Amino acid sequence: MTVEQLPASGARSRTRNAIIEAAIRVMGRDASATLGDVASGAGVGRTTLHRYFPDRSNLLEAISSEVVSGLGGAIERARIGEGTGSEALRRMCREYFELGDLLNVVFTELVTIPDEAWGCDEGDDDPVAAVVIRGHNDGSIDPQMSPRWIQTMMWSLLYAGWSQVNDGATKHDTLDLILRTMRGAVSADK
Numbered sequence: 806m807t808v809e810q811l812p813a814s815g816a817r818s819r820t821r822n823a824i825i826e827a828a829i830r831v832m833g834r835d836a837s838a839t840l841g842d843v844a845s846g847a848g849v850g851r852t853t854l855h856r857y858f859p860d861r862s863n864l865l866e867a868i869s870s871e872v873v874s875g876l877g878g879a880i881e882r883a884r885i886g887e888g889t890g891s892e893a894l895r896r897m898c899r900e901y902f903e904l905g906d907l908l909n910v911v912f913t914e915l916v917t918i919p920d921e922a923w924g925c926d927e928g929d930d931d932p933v934a935a936v937v938i939r940g941h942n943d944g945s946i947d948p949q950m951s952p953r954w955i956q957t958m959m960w961s962l963l964y965a966g967w968s969q970v971n972d973g974a975t976k977h978d979t980l981d982l983i984l985r986t987m988r989g990a991v992s993a994d995k
Contacts, residue, residue, distance in 0.1 A: 890936050
């Protein structure tokens with residue numbers, strides 16, 4: 806009997822979520838981690854893991870959905886419509902940074918995330934582009950810096966930050982450095 810054939814339950818949902826969370830944590834730190842490593846990290850047996858995710862691709866698909874959801878939630882929590890463009894950009898950095906292990910999964914390139922999920926399409930729905938353009942208009946972001954450049958810089962800073970944290974730096978100090986660097990880099994007051 807597969808998980809899909811079982812009646813829906815809170816326990817089933819908790820087990821599935823525990824497996825996904827463990828996979829994000831374990832695979833975010835070691836892209837070559839096995840499903841056995843994930844099962845061990847989740848505190849379940851391999852048989853249980855395979856009932857929920859028959860193979861690695863099914864698990865990676867679930868992780869990808871979690872990343873997309875996490876990125877969307879970060880944008881909402883950043884309240885990007887408030888304040889100057891520069892302030893909103895720093896709030897975005899803070900919220901993205903707090904995704905922690907989800908970012909590690911993205912940085913290891915285990916999953917493919919659609920550009921629009923994390924503000925890369927530069928279309929009307931691109932939150933980074935909207936914030937940068939607002940910053941250009943309100944004078945808080947250097948107009949010579951394109952949305953694409955700032956976005957690339959932001960993700961590079963986040964990658965560098967989580968690399969530092971994974972090497973033992975504190976999250977608090979690392980986030981402070983990321984935000985200070987971003988503020989100085991995009992400032993129109995040079």
